[in-house]
Amino acid sequence: MAEPATLTIRGFHIHRGWLDRAAQAAVLDDLRGVIAAAPLVHPVTAGGRAMSVRMTAAGRLGWVSDTKGYRYQPNQPGGAPWPPIPESILSIWRALGPGRAPDCCLINFYGAGARMGLHQDRDEGDFSFPVISLSLGDEGLFRMGNVERGGKTESIWLSSGDVVVMGGAARLAHHGVDRIRFGSSTLLPRGGRVNVTLRAVAP
Numbered sequence: 001m002a003e004p005a006t007l008t009i010r011g012f013h014i015h016r017g018w019l020d021r022a023a024q025a026a027v028l029d030d031l032r033g034v035i036a037a038a039p040l041v042h043p044v045t046a047g048g049r050a051m052s053v054r055m056t057a058a059g060r061l062g063w064v065s066d067t068k069g070y071r072y073q074p075n076q077p078g079g080a081p082w083p084p085i086p087e088s089i090l091s092i093w094r095a096l097g098p099g100r101a102p103d104c105c106l107i108n109f110y111g112a113g114a115r116m117g118l119h120q121d122r123d124e125g126d127f128s129f130p131v132i133s134l135s136l137g138d139e140g141l142f143r144m145g146n147v148e149r150g151g152k153t154e155s156i157w158l159s160s161g162d163v164v165v166m167g168g169a170a171r172l173a174h175h176g177v178d179r180i181r182f183g184s185s186t187l188l189p190r191g192g193r194v195n196v197t198l199r200a201v202a203p
C-alpha cells in the first residue's frame, strides 16, 4: 500500500487514507456489532435541544449528554455497560497514539443534514493524550479553529478512511463539522457519515 499522505493544519495531524477500503468495511462491520449492543440515539443538549448527529459509544466509559449536562459514564442510559472497543479501531490508536489504552470510543452518525457545531473536547479531564478521529462514509467538512473562542478557522473535507490526531496544540482547539456531502461515498449502502473518536479519560 502507498504511504498515506499526512498534512498538519493548526496542529491537527490529518492522515489521508489511513484505512483502505477493505479496512474501512471491516471497521464498519465491527461498528454494526457495537450499535446492536448500544443503539444510536439523538442526544439532547443541556438546553433540551436534540442534536442532529446520532451517537453511541464503546469502551470503559461512554460520553452522554442530556438535560443534566455532558459527562462520561460507565453505563448506557438504559443501565447496560458499553460494549468493548473493537480491535480494528484500537489498532489505529496503537499505531498513532500514546501507550495508555483509550477509555472511550465515541461513535457519531451523520445522516442527511446532520452537523456538529464548533466545540472543544474538554470533558476528558486529562489533555495530555490526543483525541484520535476516524471518518467513514460520506465526506464531511471539518472546521478547525482556536483554543480561544472565535478568530479565524480553516476547513478541510474529510473522506472515508482519513484519521485526524488532535493532540498538543490542537488538543483543546475548537472544531466541528459544518456539513456532509450526503451520498458522496458508497461505503454505507444508505449513505451518511460515521465518525469515531478514541479518547483517554482520567482517572
Ligand SMILES: O=C(O)CCC(=O)C(=O)O
Pocket (backbone or CB within 6 Å): 106, 108, 116, 121, 133, 135, 140, 142, 175, 176, 177, 195, 197
Ligand atoms: O465528526 C467529526 O469529524 C468530529 C466529531 C467530534 O468532534 C466529536 O465527536 O467530538
Ligand SMILES: [Mn+2]
Pocket (backbone or CB within 6 Å): 119, 120, 121, 175
Ligand atoms: Mn470534538
